[in-house]
Amino acid sequence: MFRHNALRCTVLLLLAAAALFQALTAGYFGLEILTEILILAILVLALDIAAGFGGMVSLCHGALMGVGAYAYAILSAKAGLSPPVAMAAALALTGGCAWVIGAICARSHGIYFIMATLAFGQMAYSYVFEAPVFGGDDGLGGIARLDLSLIGVDLNDSRSFALFCLAVLGAVYGASVLILRSGLGRSLAGVMHNEQRMRALGLTVWRVKADVFGLSGMIAGLAGVLAAQHVMYISPGLLSWTVSGEALVVVILGGLGTLVGPLVGAAAFVLLKHELSALTPHWHLVVGVILIAVVMSRANGIFGWIEACWGGRAERRAAKAVRKQKTKEVLSDA
Amino acid sequence: MLETRNLDKSFGAVHVTRDVSLKLERGERRVILGPNGAGKTTLFNQLVGELTPDSGSVHLAGADVTALPVAKRARRGLSRSYQKNTLFDGLTVEENLGLAAAVHTGSATQLWSDSLAKPEVREIVEEVAEQVNLTDFLQARVSEVSYGVRRQLEVGVALATRPHVLLMDEPTSGVGPEMAKGFHDLLNNLPRDLTLLIIEHDMDLAFDVADTITVLNYGEVVFDGLPEAARGSSLLKEIYLGSWEDA
Ligand SMILES: Nc1ncnc2c1ncn2[C@@H]1O[C@H](COP(=O)(O)OP(=O)(O)O)[C@@H](O)[C@H]1O
Ligand SMILES: [Mg+2]
Numbered sequence: 001m002f003r004h005n006a007l008r009c010t011v012l013l014l015l016a017a018a019a020l021f022q023a024l025t026a027g028y029f030g031l032e033i034l035t036e037i038l039i040l041a042i043l044v045l046a047l048d049i050a051a052g053f054g055g056m057v058s059l060c061h062g063a064l065m066g067v068g069a070y071a072y073a074i075l076s077a078k079a080g081l082s083p084p085v086a087m088a089a090a091l092a093l094t095g096g097c098a099w100v101i102g103a104i105c106a107r108s109h110g111i112y113f114i115m116a117t118l119a120f121g122q123m124a125y126s127y128v129f130e131a132p133v134f135g136g137d138d139g140l141g142g143i144a145r146l147d148l149s150l151i152g153v154d155l156n157d158s159r160s161f162a163l164f165c166l167a168v169l170g171a172v173y174g175a176s177v178l179i180l181r182s183g184l185g186r187s188l189a190g191v192m193h194n195e196q197r198m199r200a201l202g203l204t205v206w207r208v209k210a211d212v213f214g215l216s217g218m219i220a221g222l223a224g225v226l227a228a229q230h231v232m233y234i235s236p237g238l239l240s241w242t243v244s245g246e247a248l249v250v251v252i253l254g255g256l257g258t259l260v261g262p263l264v265g266a267a268a269f270v271l272l273k274h275e276l277s278a279l280t281p282h283w284h285l286v287v288g289v290i291l292i293a294v295v296m297s298r299a300n301g302i303f304g305w306i307e308a309c310w311g312g313r314a315e316r317r318a319a320k321a322v323r324k325q326k327t328k329e330v331l332s333d334a
Numbered sequence: 335m336l337e338t339r340n341l342d343k344s345f346g347a348v349h350v351t352r353d354v355s356l357k358l359e360r361g362e363r364r365v366i367l368g369p370n371g372a373g374k375t376t377l378f379n380q381l382v383g384e385l386t387p388d389s390g391s392v393h394l395a396g397a398d399v400t401a402l403p404v405a406k407r408a409r410r411g412l413s414r415s416y417q418k419n420t421l422f423d424g425l426t427v428e429e430n431l432g433l434a435a436a437v438h439t440g441s442a443t444q445l446w447s448d449s450l451a452k453p454e455v456r457e458i459v460e461e462v463a464e465q466v467n468l469t470d471f472l473q474a475r476v477s478e479v480s481y482g483v484r485r486q487l488e489v490g491v492a493l494a495t496r497p498h499v500l501l502m503d504e505p506t507s508g509v510g511p512e513m514a515k516g517f518h519d520l521l522n523n524l525p526r527d528l529t530l531l532i533i534e535h536d537m538d539l540a541f542d543v544a545d546t547i548t549v550l551n552y553g554e555v556v557f558d559g560l561p562e563a564a565r566g567s568s569l570l571k572e573i574y575l576g577s578w579e580d581a
Pocket of ligand 1: 345348350368369370371372373374375376377
């Protein structure tokens, strides 16, 4: 069950401050990296809701992100819808697809759930790859960004776009907290802890899973729309299962089921990727070693480490207080 | 209120439910007795829908529910507790009760409000906590409380859906005599219109709360009647190997 605590708020504020600072001061390359982090962060928030809080470990979130991106691209560039309308339609479509996938996969668990979502993802991938309307291997270009000139913002400027993505991420984080704290989110926690009992209490478990998976897919679709607007060009690679795999790595690296952890994970992953790929073409190896270290340390990702350190500090402080108290007692006895 | 007709179930070659027909009136309190492995839990599983019988039917409030899934039967007012604790271990006692109450009040799938914060849910949580003596443990996590407290919560969660028919599978199993006495008071304080079906090993408890008694042996109903008649039954003496005289 989702609980906000002092540690979470602190880490969240630090992250927001760092991102804002970066968005306001960074040069072009820094802004590109920041935007990449922000979009990945939205995707992994979506995955954490499903996997971390609902036990639905999905290997189709990359594909859902791709569906959002392609839907936006086709509707805005080819069908001529205005960007906001195309965006809303893309989100509705991704949410709908995800709901259906969630409803169909709701009965399966563990490895079977993973494989079923993988199969749906691969279906979407090969369809987009082969259907001519999607531009096949060449992908689609000429995708427009949202027009915010009404409020005096030009999103074609990369600083404005980074700030826009940061605002969207903030809104998505808020929405995620609301979802997890809603009746639906509470029931999801119940299902995650004991599905049999929730059913015996009268809950239609598959509906809860499908609803949450649908909402999670919609958020992944939003990440896709932003990705399409960011690069202004998309290719089927976006729907590849490796994107889903990478998202899962980021969630686990950051801390499954912590919401804040995956944000840390997204920043760590993208920064590592850029730093390491400048040094060696084998950067995946290093990321792999780090992931193994995280998993083997039995902590819940980077956020788990932070939590342990924080807990350790609190304990030390408590111990110190007790020691002080004892010294006082000894002194007053004497 | 709750009825089975010619219920039959086998696991491979093991015939665990043999032609079981039961009928509970509204407000009736019936205790099921029977040795280990008699098929009592398996019967419960078929009543709530966690197992499908090979043949026969289950009726709830006059309607045939044999084909209904577990959740739908539960929403018609059928609730159960488990012989082996089936709780939300990582959550607090309050959250355990709240999740159940939320399903009952219809806020368990709402997206626009927090079910656990709703006044009608909190009211049920407080009432049930009082009923099963958990008021002092509301903020504790299930993993932190003693086995006895969990046993009380097991019944509490079942009660928090405000059922019409409550099935309890050995609520006092593994708890000391003092706590068993507590359950005994709890049962006697439940509303009189609640239909109760209890699997119970404790003879004192059984005879104290039962309006009627059913005895299962090898999946078969071997006695069905009033407690006074059960006391005299020689068949029961045989099954329980003399532990009867103490009762
Ligand atoms: N899922 C199952 N598969 C196979 N055999 C089972 C299963 N569940 C129960 N049994 C068998 O059915 C018999 C009755 O079990 P149960 O209903 O748990 O008895 P009771 O609750 O009266 O002690 C036992 O012999 C048990 O081994
Ligand atoms: Mg049993």
